[in-house]
Each structure stands twice: as structure tokens, then as C-alpha cells.
Amino acid sequence: MTETLRILAVDDEPLALRRLELLIARIPHVELIAKAQEVPQARELVDELRPDVLLLDIKMAGHTGFDLIEHLHGPYVPLVIFVTAFDQFASKAFELDAVDYVLKPVELGRLSAALQKARRNLSAIDAEERMAELAEVVAALRDEVRATEPPRFETEIWGERLNEFVRIRVSELDWVEAERDYVRLHANGGSYLLRDTISGVQARLDPDLFIRVRRSALVRIDRVTGIRRAGTGDYRVTLTNNREIRVGRTYVQQIRKLISPRSKLSVE
16 A cells, blocks of 8 residues: 655645645645744644645745745755745755655646656655755755845834834935944934844945945945045045034045945045
């Protein structure tokens, strides 16, 4: 008798999970033992139920399928079938035995074939080999995700002023400076506090729009109208609102290099 293949399906879309459930019900000798919409929940189910196969979405809200794979360890490692809507992820990495993929919307024939491959390889590949192959696949797919997915930057930030939280559009932001355990956001002639570091704020902003002028300050590039030397080793950038911001000596050259080609920047 053919042993039943036990499956855990992980996808943040309820309709996608329902589709997998209906398709699995039509394939003999397979059983959907659980479903999960979040990676933390899926981790618990993997540890508790030890499925034979993971049907795993690559891109989910807040996490990726890679985050779940990195949780797998020890003598027990399920086989993985990635479920994705993005055919660019159908890379040569999937030729490895430990993994397969199906494209959304999932078709019965393709899912059945992937599960048959999983059944053949379940006993043929030990856990250590599966983890080695999974690590290779994840590395390749992370590279593909970085190459095909545009970076996401904030379009608005919430700052505090006079015990009130105010939404600040990034397009209105002039410059940012560190202030003890906070940063101060300067926009529309006012200033607002945010509990973060200057590096943390910089990571949230598009680097094509903002530039570091010293360790404790960022300015919006299109607000800069000039750089002037105020003294020996003392440089200042002038903003469109006539505010002058001190420039760290080590940042002068990169500011001149980055800003000059984009604007009518004067350097005195």
C-alpha cells in the first residue's frame, strides 16, 4: 500500500490556501494535515506535526518562505515545494531534488507531478542533504528577489510635536538630525521628534532623494542650493529655505559628487 503523503500548506492568501485544499483532495494518497497563513504559525506546525512536504509561498506579508526554511534544522526536514505567482523564480536551482515549484494559479496536473517527485525523493534524500540543497536554493532565490523587486521606501513618517503625533509626507521633509535618543524631522517650517536613530531613518528613505551630510544629519538632495566654506574645514549646505546645515569634513566630497550633476549647485 502506498503511504499517505502528509502536507502542510503555507500562504498568506486564504483563497490560495483554499485552492490548494481542493486540489489536494483530488490527488490520491496525499493529505493536507494543516494550513498556515503566517510564518510563526507555520514554524509551530512544522515542529508539532512534522509534515512530509511543505507547500510554501515565497512572498508573504511580513515574511518570506525563506524565513521558514531557515527555521528547519535537525534530523527532520520536510521536502519543499514552493508556490509562487512569479515565474522569474522558476530558476535552475529547482532542478535540485530537495525542492520543486508550482506557479499560481496552481494547476492540478502540475501539483500532482510535484508531489509525485516529492514522494520519490522523500526516502532517497536524507535530512542533511535536503538542508544543503535548500540552502543553495534559498541563496539563489534571494538573489533573484533582490534583482527583480524594487526597494520599498517610506512615503510618510509619523513624528511627535507637543504630545501630538503628526503625519509628515516624505516629500515635505527638508532635513533630519539626531537628537539624543531621538531624531528631529524638519518639514514645512516645523520640527517633529521621532524615536529612532539617524541610520534607522536613513534606511527608510530613498537614497536617491536623501544624503548624509554628517554622522548626525541627513538632507533632502533637491532642497540643497549650495555648499559654502565657512572657515578652515568648516563647510555648510544651504537649503531652499535658506537654512544652513553643517557638513562633516569626510562628507564634503561625496556631497559635491552626488549633488552637482543633478542640480544647479554652487560651491563657494
